[in-house]
Amino acid sequence: MIETKQTTTLGRLPIHYRVLFTGFLLVIGIGLMMAGAQIMLTHGMADGKPGLSKEDIVYSYYGNRSGSKLEAALTGKMKSKAPDDVRFTLIQWARDEAPMDQWDKVGPLLQKNCGNCHDEESGLVQVAKPEVAKQLAEVDHGASISGLTRVSHIHLFGISFIFMFVGWIFAMTQFNQRWKLILIATPFVFLIVDILSWWLTKFWPEFAWLTMIGGFGYSLASTVMIMTSLAQMWLPRWTDGDW
Numbered sequence: 592m593i594e595t596k597q598t599t600t601l602g603r604l605p606i607h608y609r610v611l612f613t614g615f616l617l618v619i620g621i622g623l624m625m626a627g628a629q630i631m632l633t634h635g636m637a638d639g640k641p642g643l644s645k646e647d648i649v650y651s652y653y654g655n656r657s658g659s660k661l662e663a664a665l666t667g668k669m670k671s672k673a674p675d676d677v678r679f680t681l682i683q684w685a686r687d688e689a690p691m692d693q694w695d696k697v698g699p700l701l702q703k704n705c706g707n708c709h710d711e712e713s714g715l716v717q718v719a720k721p722e723v724a725k726q727l728a729e730v731d732h733g734a735s736i737s738g739l740t741r742v743s744h745i746h747l748f749g750i751s752f753i754f755m756f757v758g759w760i761f762a763m764t765q766f767n768q769r770w771k772l773i774l775i776a777t778p779f780v781f782l783i784v785d786i787l788s789w790w791l792t793k794f795w796p797e798f799a800w801l802t803m804i805g806g807f808g809y810s811l812a813s814t815v816m817i818m819t820s821l822a823q824m825w826l827p828r829w830t831d832g833d834w
């Protein structure tokens with residue numbers, strides 16, 4: 592057991608500091624919940640089904656390399672919308688990486704079979720437009736390297752500040768010393784695991800599970816730290832009613 596002398600405890604801090612820390616922790620707590628909700632709404636829907644699954648993470652970072660959106664639509668939901676020979680021509684065009692010198696042939700097929708629904712008013716993707724069709728014909732490679740680099744550095748810099756202050760405040764609680772050290776260190780470790788897992792998943796989809804563990808790990812640790820800190824700042828057991 593590691594011994595350290597506890598000099599300041601949260602419950603004994605002057606009230607102005609407790610108000611300051613409480614404000615910060617409440618806002619961070621709400622922020623964390625919003626982050627969770629956002630992950631569910633963006634990544635959670637990546638595979639077209641609600642709820643976060645391993646497939647969502649694979650689609651977001653590694654992509655869906657089994658084919659293009661155009662091919663997926665023509666063999667799936669849009670299968671009934673065009674005769675087989677038309678679908679065959681369109682799929683072939685997508686697999687040939689959408690050569691634009693064949694647009695004379697492909698464009699009219701898309702216009703005739705798909706354009707009625709996928710027009711400007713519909714709000715659907717305008718599949719009969721050359722630039723849109725080309726994009727739909729591309730194989731989805733998931734997150735780009737530049738995108739990942741950007742998101743990684745923003746996350747590392749931004750989130751480490753949050754954990755710095757959450758951990759700093761929590762360090763002043765009365766808590767089992769061993770667990771205190773573990774809880775303070777956990778978010779930083781998992782933050783690195785999380786970012787690392789995005790990069791690993793970008794190249795090897797098998798690593799998607801690591802992303803789920805990473806996010807779960809630091810949410811849990813910060814929830815315990817925030818709740819404990821708030822309780823010890825305001826509950827009489829720790830403050831002795833001494834405001």
Ligand code: HEC
Pocket residue numbers: 660661664665668669672673701704705706707708709715716718727
């Ligand atoms: C009868 C109307 C109708 C016709 C005809 C039609 N579509 Fe669609 N399409 C829809 C609707 C509605 C959706 C969106 C709803 C959904 O996904 O179920 C959709 C969705 C799609 C999507 C998915 C877009 C995305 O971002 O995932 C693609 C791709 C697509 N259609 C391609 C085509 C192609 C190619 C044709 C012609 C062969 C075609 N559609 C013909 C109504 C139509």
